[in-house]
Amino acid sequence: MEEREERLSQERIMEIRYRWSAGPYLGRFLAELRDKGKFYVVRCPGCERFLLPPRIVCSTCYTRIPEYPDGWIALSGRGILLDWQRVIYPQMDPETGEVRDEPFLHGTFRLDHDLLFVHYLGPADLDEGRLQEGMKVEMVMKPQEQREGKVTDIHYFRIVED
């Protein structure tokens, strides 16, 4: 009788804990979002472009960006729907490693000053049939007690009727 050769392999699960510093720019952005529900961008004093998220140097002209509040501008939280993606295949949640089975919508929004931003579209808008490019959207924050200083303190963007 022919013997099948064993192809030995071994499995381990490695759990690693990380803690990342946000720094004064992104840190301030996240703190303002958490504490006041304000969405800040900063204008580069060198080339006048708006930086989202705020960072220490302009990535185009390498000018040093002032710390909050110099040149920091709170956006209105309103914008226009550019496009959306219906995520229908099971996705690993990058925050938890858990698999998300339920479908959800990612939208790309054009905010004030032509800044593009990607976030969820709200559950009320999951019915894709009514979505159209150019619809007006607004930012919906999580309740104060649920905010953690993360970009997901924004709950989602929802479609607002004209």
Place this chain on the structure above:
Amino acid sequence: MAIRPAIVGVGQTYHRSKRPDVNIGELCTEAVRAALEDAKLPPEKIGAFVVGNMELFEGRYMQDMWQTDFVGAVGKPLIRVTTGGTTGGTLASVAFEHVASGMFDLVMAVGFEKQSEGDTRAGLKTVADPLWNRWQTTGAIGYFARVATFYIKETGAPEDAGSRVRLRLARHAARNPHAHLRMDLESVDQVMKFPYLIPPLRQSDMCPASEGACAIIVASEETARKLPRKPVWVDDWTSVHKEMVYVRGGRHSTADLEMAADRLFRRNGIREPMKDISVAEIYAPATWAELEWLEAYGFCEKGDAWKLEEKGQFHFDGPFPVNPSGGVVCTNPIGATGLIRVAECALQLRGDAGEHQITRKPTRGFSTAWGGSGWTVAHLLSADGL
């Protein structure tokens, strides 16, 4: 450039979704031995090594140390390069630079990936800033669904444009003994039956997760002329990084691809890329990206790639062969993928690609690698006696 480098030998393993028959070191050995055999060189002739794979994927710190024995580098200079999706492309660039500097006569670059040993999806998600946008990453699939959405929106391409690319690449892969996905596809309708991942992106539009390795041997001009293989000359190479925090749909979406190709073409007097270059092996992990990126590199006008695809222009026996190997959507051992593009281009320019040899006269080749949603490496090669 001080010393002109040449590719004097290439080797790759066969690629599958799992290679449980070998460990990582043995996988590399397969590619190394194939390259040495191709170059007809004994291992002791190699003066320095460049090795690479994806960070995190196989979960080993100092992978280069583990590879040393298996590539034949004990006691010799060896460095690891790990630049994400572009790893394989950067491996080639660094090997070229080793030779161009005049410090080494013969350098070997080795790339591999063994994706089933770790978690590719988890590894890829760590590319995004954990404090800014990691929560929203949907991996390569999410990114390329956006490429497809925008390509259709901006060029008016029909929904089957991606499937036509798959059909061409499946035909190419069927002729390449090293290719991983060998799908038996005969019509666009057949491809259009594959399920959606994120509409309009279908399963058939994406690359597989492959295991395999690739190695190339680079020599100085003087040494290359003495070796038995017809040398493939390395004319130029570059890499471009794009601003990392950006949203697709913004004006920077394909800036890295445009800048890299434009720089190489300008520096080398290439005015009509489809005429002056006879074969392209480009790193496009999705069918839709191939169309969008052929336009971004400047091979055709914006919005024309899907029309040229419909006319069969990109077939291996057509006027401008693109990915005659079957490309990345058929074979993707990530750390080796960019190096396979270079190796496949070299085979084409030597006339040694066998069943998938282009029918057009091989003159110049263009190979790329891409990764991290904003980084392009590109190489320009030419045939001997051109």
